[in-house]
Every structure is written in structure tokens, then in C-alpha cells.
Amino acid sequence: MPRDTIAYMRNVFLIGLSGSGKSTIARLLAQRLQRPLFDLDLLIEQKAGMSIPAIFAQHGERYFRECERVVLAEAVQQQAGAVIATGGGIVSEAANRALMSEHGVRVFLYVEPEVALQRLLAQHRTAIERGEQPETRPLLEGSDPLARLQNLLALRHQWYAEAEHTCHVQGKSVEQITSEIIAMLVSSGALExxxxxxxxxxxxxxxxxxxxxxxxxxxxxxxxxxxxxxxxxxxxxxxxxxxxxxxxxxxxxxxxxxxxxxxxxxxxxxxxxxxxxxxxxxxxxxxxxxxxxxxxxxxxxxxxxxxxxxxxxxxxxxxxxxxxxxxxxxxxxxxxxxxxxxxxxxxxxxxxxxxxxxxxxxxxxxxxPVRPRTEGWAEIVKYGMIVDAELFSLLEAHQDSLREFSPPPVALLSQIIARSIDLKASVIESDEREQGLRAILNYGHTIGHALESVAGYGEWLHGEAVSLGMVAAAAIAYEAGMFSAEEMARQNALLAALGLPTEYRGDVRAEDILAKIQLDKKVVGKRVRWIMPRRIGEVEITEMPDELVTRVVTAFFGQKKGSQGE
CATH class of the missing domain: 3.40.50.1970 (Rossmann fold)
Structure with missing residues (x-):
């Protein structure tokens, strides 16, 4: 089904008991997805010109439910793809349930009544400690608020259960819950x-x-x-x-x-x-x-x-x-x-x-998480370095939005991934089993693989190791007179701008890296076939003098341990 190049998303309605975190989670979810946010309780208060407890006290629940129905209908008509935090009782009206089902995806935030009560009481105490007027909640009034919450859950559970997705929120951070909801939306086809x-x-x-x-x-x-x-x-x-x-x-x-x-x-x-x-x-x-x-x-x-x-x-x-x-x-x-x-x-x-x-x-x-996402840019920069100077320039032009990922650069990201796949496919189609040309895909990998192995798998993510491998390989090419200082600086600056490491800070010994390189799959007749940059967009497969490699690798891995950016 055709859509524009901006991500399309159905409305997402968060439903559940008071204390399930709907408003807090909705704010982060809307921020992560860069979508409009509507909090129905706030909209009701704005429309009525008074707080929800005052509405109940002066006009009763029936009036409140009518206000709720009206603001829900207005919210779904304003803009598609919004994140909408609802009130706990919105599901009690059949018209509301039908409207949410028609105009979006419902996510039921499930929380045990005991936990919901603890959260509501904690919010009440926090407001008092801050010198603020705590929100008056009808739920907390009376001699047994827990029983009231339990009764509400029992009454509404059949309606909550109609939701397309259920997310259990207990014992999870807001960030974890938000990621889980996004995953539900992605895997169910709610994002397009x-x-x-x-x-x-x-x-x-x-x-x-x-x-x-x-x-x-x-x-x-x-x-x-x-x-x-x-x-x-x-x-x-x-x-x-x-x-x-x-x-x-x-x-x-x-x-x-x-x-x-x-x-x-x-x-x-x-x-x-x-x-x-x-x-x-x-x-x-x-x-x-x-x-x-x-x-x-x-x-x-x-x-x-x-x-x-x-x-x-x-x-x-x-x-x-x-x-x-x-x-x-x-x-x-x-x-x-x-x-x-x-x-x-x-x-x-x-x-x-x-x-x-x-x-x-x-x-x-x-x-x-940021780190596993970021490491992938190393392979994309690699494609720019080995065969596609235009891709390299595109990455330079959009490095900030690609690194920050907020808002997610939907069309650009899809274009870059598809272009990278096309580049790799073109290479492997001409050399399916790495007998010749396909070896250029290993730019930065000779030293990168050695680092992963010597440091212990998992210490460095693959893309991080490849980034360091490209920096070291470019230094070898520069020292050999094959690669200009200006283009080496461009490569390293782009890697850094995308959040990748460009300087080694760790405990491995250069001699261990050099020894491990000899086990690389590209070794032929005990000679390493290096992938060396000539210019951005062009590399060649060649042998390099052992003395030069030893000198550059020793200098690169000879720095003292510390963290980048300290």
C-alpha cells in the first residue's frame, strides 16, 4: 500500500488502570517516534476549565464521560499517527472502544492493583514533599482504595483485553516499556x-x-x-x-x-x-x-x-x-x-x-540501544570508502541526523540501507566466493578482526573494531604514500561524527595484533593481502611491507588505556 516517504503510523492508544504509567510512557513514546502526543485528561481539564476532581464533584461522572468521549473524537480527527494517553475508565463506554479500534492500535498497560496503588501514593507524597498541591484522585479517597482498584480492574478487564497488545509494566523502566511497545508496533505492521x-x-x-x-x-x-x-x-x-x-x-x-x-x-x-x-x-x-x-x-x-x-x-x-x-x-x-x-x-x-x-x-x-545501532555505520562508511564516493558525501551531509536518530530519518535511512545492499550485491555477484574482487569488502577488517579476537569477543562490537581497523589501514596507506592526508582526515572525521571510535584505548599488545593478523582469511602464502585506500571511493588489494605495518600498528595500539572523550 503506497505511503509518502515519511513514516506512517496508526494512532496508538494507551489504556489501563490509573497508576499504570500511561501519561509518562506516552510522553517518551511520542518523543521516540517523533509523533504528536495527546493526553486526554489534560484536554478534558482544558476544555472544562477545571480539574478532573472538580468536574466529578460539580457535574458528576456522566458529564465527565461525555467530555471524555468528545475529546477522544476530536483527538483522532486532528492528526493521524498520534500517541494518545487515555483515562483509566475510557473503555467503559462502548462508543469509545469502537472509536479506538477503528482509528488505531490499543496497548493495554497491565499493572497489578497493589503496584498501581503504590505508584499513586508515591506520586501524592512526592507532590507534598515538593511543596506542590497534590492531585486529588477519587480513587484514593475512602477507606479501601486497593479494593476499589481491584474492583475496577475486574470490571474493566474484559474491555482492556480487547486491546491489540498487552504490555506488562511491573518491574520495568519507562525506557524498557517504551521499547517493548515500539517492538509490538513494528512487528504487528502498525508502522509503515x-x-x-x-x-x-x-x-x-x-x-x-x-x-x-x-x-x-x-x-x-x-x-x-x-x-x-x-x-x-x-x-x-x-x-x-x-x-x-x-x-x-x-x-x-x-x-x-x-x-x-x-x-x-x-x-x-x-x-x-x-x-x-x-x-x-x-x-x-x-x-x-x-x-x-x-x-x-x-x-x-x-x-x-x-x-x-x-x-x-x-x-x-x-x-x-x-x-x-x-x-x-x-x-x-x-x-x-x-x-x-x-x-x-x-x-x-x-x-x-x-x-x-x-x-x-x-x-x-x-x-x-545507541551503541549497537551506532556500530553499523562503520560498514556503511566502508562502502563509501571502497566503491562509492557519493554515498560517503551523503553520509557527511547528514551525519548529525543519522547519529542522533531523532527524529528517525525514515526515507534517508531506507535509501542508505538499500544503497549499501546494492553495493555489496554488485561486488558479490562478480565474486561470489571471495576469490578476488570481493576481498575489498574486508577493508578495515584485517586489523578489526584481530582486535576482536585478541581483546576477547564482545569487548569491542564488530563495527567498532572495523572503525578502528579502517583508521589503522588508512594510516598504513598514508605512510606508504598511497592515500592523502586530507582524505584520511575526512574518513576519520566521518567515523567520529557518526559516534564510532577512531583512537584505540585499551590493553591489547601490538605484537598480539600482528600475530593474529597472520591467521586472517585473506592470508595467501603467509602474506597478508591488505585492502588499502587510494582515494575515497577506491581501494586496491595489495601486500604491504612488514616493517611499515609493524611500525603503524605498534604506534596505533601503543596508546595508554583510557576512555575516548575523557
Whole structure:
């Protein structure tokens, strides 16, 4: 369905008991999504010219409910895609429930009455301590406010349960709850952007890489297009599962699939022989068959690991990649490289195995913490450095909005991800198994991989290590007279502007990095094939003098430990 290039979102109504945090969560949700915010209680007070307790005292509940109905109707007509915090009793009127169902998505913030009461009392005490007039709540009046809350929940629960989504809020921070709601909206298809951008990749049997804002909600339709099996095996990690698993499983089941979920411990450590064996065991227990599809929903670790599982289980089963990190969307999910780490080196065990489909939904990035989102820019800068000076300039021109991500640069982000996929696809189509040209995709990776291994997987995120690897590689090229100081400075400035490290501060020894480089996959005849920049947009594959490499690497990794920006 066509939309403009600005993200489209249905209205989101937060419903639930008083004390569930609707107003607070709505403010952060609207801020994160850069959408209009309406708090119905505030609108009612503005319209009536008095507080809600005064409305109840002077006019009664029936008058209040009429005011509530009117401001709800006005809010949904003002602007689509708003975040709307409602009153606890809005669901008691059938007309309100019908209006919310017609004009948006309802999220029920579930909280136990005991917890809701504690929150309301805490708010009351805080206002007094600040010297403010505390809000008079009818709920807190009387001898047993807890019983009143319990009775209200029992009365309204059937109406709250009509909500499209339920979010349990106890024991979670406002930030966690907000991310969970965003994940529900993304995975259910409540967020939409422009038409999907599709790149057909001529590798393996050929497959489409789709970039679509909000496309995760249409995963079942895409699976049907590639004739996926009715029984599918969904793999994700322990960070993503609490956010996305329930909604994804519901959507798949509702579309006629029979999904089975496996959750991998989050982190680079899971790219291991032990985890690989555990997954094989589980698939055997499930009696997974050769035609049944594996879905890798996660970042690079999940994509690499499950890709290798798909390549090797029963000598190959269908694979669908749904990358959730920026790095995975533009790099690791594209091209068919799969594998696990060995204690002596990164990705030393693996296979080339292409998926049936790649679905990259940039909206998923809204739920990522800053650091995992930021690392992906390293691979995109890399594409600019090796083959696309125009992409590099585009990143320079928009570096602030890309780094801050507020508001989320929907159209631009989709364009950049699609362009990066196209660039990588063009390279791998000419050299599917890395016999020649494809090696240029490893710019910054020789030193980056060595750093990841020596420091211990997980100490540095892959994109952070690649950023440092590009800085060091550019320094080697500059010292060799291959690369200008001006363009080296541009590269490093862009990496820094996008939030990536450009100076090493840590404990690894240069000699350990140099030794690890000799295990790199690009070593031929014990000589390292370096990817060296000539100018922005052009690199070459070459050997470099050992003395030069040793000198630059020793200087780069010889700095004392500390934190960037101190």
C-alpha cells in the first residue's frame, strides 16, 4: 500500500488502570517516534476549565464521560499517527472502544492493583514533599482504595483485553516499556513507510533483499511469497525475544504457519561450536525436515550462526534472514557468508550459503540501544570508502541526523540501507566466493578482526573494531604514500561524527595484533593481502611491507588505556 516517504503510523492508544504509567510512557513514546502526543485528561481539564476532581464533584461522572468521549473524537480527527494517553475508565463506554479500534492500535498497560496503588501514593507524597498541591484522585479517597482498584480492574478487564497488545509494566523502566511497545508496533505492521525497496541478488539460486520500513509486520506474507514451509523455526537472541517474540509468533500463527522458537544467549560468545551443537540437538528433537524453513531474526551473531546451521543441517535447509541491527542489514545478512568463531580467530569455521529472502526493516532500529545501532555505520562508511564516493558525501551531509536518530530519518535511512545492499550485491555477484574482487569488502577488517579476537569477543562490537581497523589501514596507506592526508582526515572525521571510535584505548599488545593478523582469511602464502585506500571511493588489494605495518600498528595500539572523550 503506497505511503509518502515519511513514516506512517496508526494512532496508538494507551489504556489501563490509573497508576499504570500511561501519561509518562506516552510522553517518551511520542518523543521516540517523533509523533504528536495527546493526553486526554489534560484536554478534558482544558476544555472544562477545571480539574478532573472538580468536574466529578460539580457535574458528576456522566458529564465527565461525555467530555471524555468528545475529546477522544476530536483527538483522532486532528492528526493521524498520534500517541494518545487515555483515562483509566475510557473503555467503559462502548462508543469509545469502537472509536479506538477503528482509528488505531490499543496497548493495554497491565499493572497489578497493589503496584498501581503504590505508584499513586508515591506520586501524592512526592507532590507534598515538593511543596506542590497534590492531585486529588477519587480513587484514593475512602477507606479501601486497593479494593476499589481491584474492583475496577475486574470490571474493566474484559474491555482492556480487547486491546491489540498487552504490555506488562511491573518491574520495568519507562525506557524498557517504551521499547517493548515500539517492538509490538513494528512487528504487528502498525508502522509503515514508503513502498519497499527490492534488490534481486544474483547469487546462489537468487533471492530478494527487501528494505521496508515496518516490513516486519508483513513477514508472513513475504514467507508465503517464497513458498516457505508451514512449519518454521524462528531463532532470535535473549535481548530481542522479550521485545518481539510473542508478537511475531502470533502473526505467524495467525497467517497459518506453525512457528517454533529457539532463543540463543545474546552476544558474540554464541557463535561457538557449543551453541551450534545445542541447536542441532534441538532441531533433531523437533524432527526438523529438509524443506522446513529456518528464520534468523537478529543481528550478525544470529545471522551468521543460524546461516551456518541452515547450511549444514541435513546438508542444507531453507533460510530466511531478518536482520535487526544496522550492521546486519547492510552487511552480514547479504552475500551468504555464514559461520562461527574459533578460539584462535573470528569466523574461521563456516560456509557460503545464501538465503531464500532477506527482509531488512529499518524501524527495528528504533528499539536498539545507541551503541549497537551506532556500530553499523562503520560498514556503511566502508562502502563509501571502497566503491562509492557519493554515498560517503551523503553520509557527511547528514551525519548529525543519522547519529542522533531523532527524529528517525525514515526515507534517508531506507535509501542508505538499500544503497549499501546494492553495493555489496554488485561486488558479490562478480565474486561470489571471495576469490578476488570481493576481498575489498574486508577493508578495515584485517586489523578489526584481530582486535576482536585478541581483546576477547564482545569487548569491542564488530563495527567498532572495523572503525578502528579502517583508521589503522588508512594510516598504513598514508605512510606508504598511497592515500592523502586530507582524505584520511575526512574518513576519520566521518567515523567520529557518526559516534564510532577512531583512537584505540585499551590493553591489547601490538605484537598480539600482528600475530593474529597472520591467521586472517585473506592470508595467501603467509602474506597478508591488505585492502588499502587510494582515494575515497577506491581501494586496491595489495601486500604491504612488514616493517611499515609493524611500525603503524605498534604506534596505533601503543596508546595508554583510557576512555575516548575523557
Amino acid at each position: 513507510g514508503a513502498e519497499p525497496l527490492v534488490r534481486h541478488i544474483q547469487a546462489g539460486s537468487g533471492y530478494d533483499a527487501i528494505v521496508e520500513w515496518g516490513g516486519l509486520g508483513r513477514l508472513p506474507q513475504y514467507l508465503k511469497q517464497v513458498q516457505a514451509s508451514s512449519r518454521v523455526f524462528l531463532f532470535t537472541d535473549s535481548h530481542l525475544a522479550p521485545l518481539y517474540a510473542d508478537t511475531l509468533l502470533q502473526n505467524l500463527t495467525g497467517a497459518g504457519f506453525e512457528p517454533h522458537l529457539y532463543v540463543v544467549p545474546a552476544g558474540e560468545e554464541s557463535k561457538s561450536m557449543a551453541q551450534l551443537g545445542a541447536i542441532y540437538d534441538w532441531l533433531v528433537e523437533q524432527r526438523a525436515e529438509r524443506r522446513e524453513t529456518l528464520i534468523a531474526f537478529g543481528g550478525g551473531v544470529i545471522g551468521d550462526l543460524i546461516g551456518f546451521v541452515a547450511a549444514s543441517y541435513l546438508r542444507g535447509v531453507p533460510l530466511v534472514q531478518v536482520p535487526t541491527s544496522l550492521l546486519a542489514q547492510v552487511d552480514s545478512a547479504i552475500g551468504g557468508k555464514t559461520g562461527i568463531n574459533h578460539p584462535r580467530g573470528k569466523n574461521l569455521i563456516g560456509a557460503f550459503y545464501h538465503p531464500r529472502l532477506v527482509l531488512a526493516d529499518p524501524a527495528v532500529l528504533l528499539t536498539l
